[in-house]
Amino acid sequence: MTDLVIRPLVAGEENLFDSMPDPLPYLRQVAYADGLAGGGYRPETTWVALRAGRVVARAAWLLPPGAVGAPWLERFDLDAEPEVGAELLHAAHEALGGPVRYHAALPAHWRRRPEVLAVVRAPMAAARLAGLVERGERLRCSWTGTPLAASSGRYDFRPPVDPAEINELVARIAEPDVLTGVEIAQAVGGVDLATDPLAWLGEAAQGWRVASAAGEPVGLVGTAGDACYPLLAYLGLLDEAARPELLAEAVRVLAAGGAREVIADVDAHRVSVVAELERTGFRQLRARVLFAPADEG
Incomplete structure (x- = not known):
């Protein structure tokens, strides 16, 4: 991983986050650009891992304006080995003052969908490597x-x-x-x-x-x-x-x-x-x- 660059975004390069194709495009969630416009996402709490200039991992911590708690990891996508994702999370956690919660959004019935499991195994493994522990699951119904x-x-x-x-x-x-x-x-x-x-x-x-x-x-x-x-x-x-x-x-x-x-x-x-x-x-x-x-x- 010697060619790997891990860092937060800086103002003006927010589009770098969206340069990585969405691995679960059918999952209903707030777009990164909309989160930026609302103030919940910020460049300094958005991290990327780049390999040869290409984003292979991205993570965005969310904290709405006026919130009293700590930011939580809302978006985390990985197109690389779990170790890459864990390295990104470790670096970001250090900057954030320690590990924080990660709410992994997944499509409905994800355990029964092989195409979804193929996408989510790596980021979930990376979260575990970074010291986070699975604590439960909640379903959103409509x-x-x-x-x-x-x-x-x-x-x-x-x-x-x-x-x-x-x-x-x-x-x-x-x-x-x-x-x-x-x-x-x-x-x-x-x-x-x-x-x-x-x-x-x-x-x-x-x-x-x-x-x-x-x-x-x-x-x-x-x-x-x-x-x-x-x-x-x-x-x-x-x-x-x-x-x-x-x-x-x-x-x-x-x-x-x-x-x-x-x-x-x-x-x-x-x-x-x-x-x-x-x-x-x-x-x-x-x-x-x-x-x-x-x-x-």
Whole structure:
């Protein structure tokens, strides 16, 4: 690797990042140029590895303006041996003050797609060589107008009385089913969406619904129709039997507001939740595998 040059970009050569062909062009993600325009990507936190003047590895760390956390690795592509990618990551980590999280974006059902595995094996191996450890996987799912099942009448749905009721129910829900944008909430706002969703979503209650059976709350959902896209921000249950109808009710709330697409994020290991999303008409858009520093819990 004696002919290898590893360095950050300097102002004025941002196009160098896009000179490397996109190895997964069908993966839905923010373009590098758009990230630059929005201020989340910066030349000094974008690194490349060049061999004979050609970009063979590229990595872009993201930190939106006003964020309170550390940047995270959002884009990492490698057209070389894993050792090249690891060398790039080591150099960048040193400049950043130490290893940081890497959210590896992957197409839906990537483990069952040989053409995708051929692309992603090298950067994932490089991340491991650089000391990052795989910590979990989250799926992004999308509903785009599939007809919803009619309500059985078993549950009543109503807006919460006030923010205090939302907080009280959140405190009773140990593990929410759906948390969309949980990584962004933590990195940008320092907010744990699972335990304090109102700190991220605001205290307006119109996008929330409480599901009740015989007058007792059995579930809670919070939607956001005016974010970057309509989404199910939070969905948690006190009775898992309410999951299908609460999901459908949440989508109805957004569709009534004009949404043609609804986004929901779920942990991949929550198999029953993923299955219910799919029965409701959601389809997987992509996965994100988290690699974190080895000393991070």
